[in-house]
Amino acid sequence: MLDSIINAFTKGDLAGLNSKLLHSAYWSQHNATLYGSEKLNTVLSHWLSFAGKCTVVDHHTIEQGNHCIIHLTFEPINNKVTINYVFWLETNHLMIKSVKAIVDTVQLATASQHERKQVSASLPASDPLMISDYDQQDHLQNDIAWPSMLVGKHIEKAEILDAWWALWGQNQLSNIDKIYSENAIINLSGHKTHLNRDLLFEYVLSKTSKLTRTFAQLEDIAIDGQHVAIKWFLDGDEGSHKIRLPFISILKIESNHITNETTLCDVLAFNKSFPLSTLFE
Known part of the structure; x- marks a missing residue:
């Protein structure tokens, strides 16, 4: 394949x-x-x-x-x-x-x-955004999913994955210095060069600070040796408008630290779907 x-x-x-x-x-x-x-x-x-x-x-x-x-x-x-x-x-x-x-x-x-x-x-016209997609965040029926709930708390990487998820799901920016190695290579959509931990801090803040409500949703996780793939969404309200931004993150974890990360989202497709958004300005 x-x-x-x-x-x-x-x-x-x-x-x-x-x-x-x-x-x-x-x-x-x-x-x-x-x-x-x-x-x-x-x-x-x-x-x-x-x-x-x-x-x-x-x-x-x-x-x-x-x-x-x-x-x-x-x-x-x-x-x-x-x-x-x-x-x-x-x-x-x-x-x-x-x-x-x-x-x-x-x-x-x-x-x-x-x-x-x-x-x-x-780019093609995006699929319609279904209001029902937001039912969980507006009317929670179950506990919010964490990586350890999907992979099992006994898995060696569960703790660091939960800490990584708290960065996006709870805006816990202080976790960056705890879970990323000092020389971590970080690739984020829209950037031509690798980012460091300080620039990752600014990137996350630039997204969450523009949303009056955020809700990070896990979709799937796959683990293969040192590498972890995570499929997820960042949902939220930007003013009076609901937005949804799909991500796929690829992490490399060594010695209980993230040494390499590529987190991709489709910036131009997002801007086309949500033309009033300033998330990437």
């Missing part, structure tokens, strides 16, 4: 990718869900039209159960600007049943030398 993804997004091998997709498979990206091979083909066509022919300069794969998370770092052959792309696959171990993908569209615009508004205009 790794090879089929790489060959499709570097060489345009559409047939190879389609051969790995179940007939009922769907692909979720840019806040839109696509069904059927013809519509799925538009994902690859859109990517190639902006990124062109690429090489993969780095890749990581995390596998747990029927989940396979692939993090690829692309570099267009005509530009040395890298683009982060994460694919969260649900499989039956032979075929792909669904894909949740996030590409750093700001990096894509920079690497392709297109204006952000051009890339934004080319």
